[in-house]
Amino acid sequence: MIEGYCVKCKAKRPIADAIEEQMKNGRKAVKGKCPTCGAVMFKILGGKALATPTPPPPPSPDPAAHPVPPHSQEVPTAPAPAAAPATTTDPTGPTGPSNA
Numbered sequence: 001m002i003e004g005y006c007v008k009c010k011a012k013r014p015i016a017d018a019i020e021e022q023m024k025n026g027r028k029a030v031k032g033k034c035p036t037c038g039a040v041m042f043k044i045l046g047g048k049a050l051a052t053p054t055p056p057p058p059p060s061p062d063p064a065a066h067p068v069p070p071h072s073q074e075v076p077t078a079p080a081p082a083a084a085p086a087t088t089t090d091p092t093g094p095t096g097p098s099n100a
C-alpha cells in the first residue's frame with residue numbers, strides 16, 4: 001500500500017488505483033486517487049535518477065593564482081669579501097724623519 005498526501009483531505013491517504021509512472025527526469029512516481037475524496041494524488045518515489053549527476057570538476061592548478069618568482073634564490077651563499085684594511089703609507093707620518 002502506497003501512502004500519499006491528499007491536498008484536499010489535508011491528510012495522508014492510501015493511494016487508490018496507484019499506477020507507477022516514470023517521470024522525465026528518470027525518477028519514479030505513483031499516480032492515483034484519494035480513496036476518500038477522489039482527488040488525484042501524486043507521490044514521488046524516492047530513488048536514484050537515471051541521469052548520473054555530474055561531479056564537480058577537480059580543482060585544476062591555476063598558474064595565475066600562484067606566480068613563481070623569476071629569482072626565488074636571492075640569498076647569497078658566500079658573504080661579500082670585507083674591505084681590505086687601509087694601510088697608511090704616509091712618509092710624513094708620526095714615524096717620519098724629524099730633525100729637531
Ligand SMILES: [Zn+2]
Pocket residue numbers: 006007008009010013034035036037038039
Ligand atoms: Zn482526499
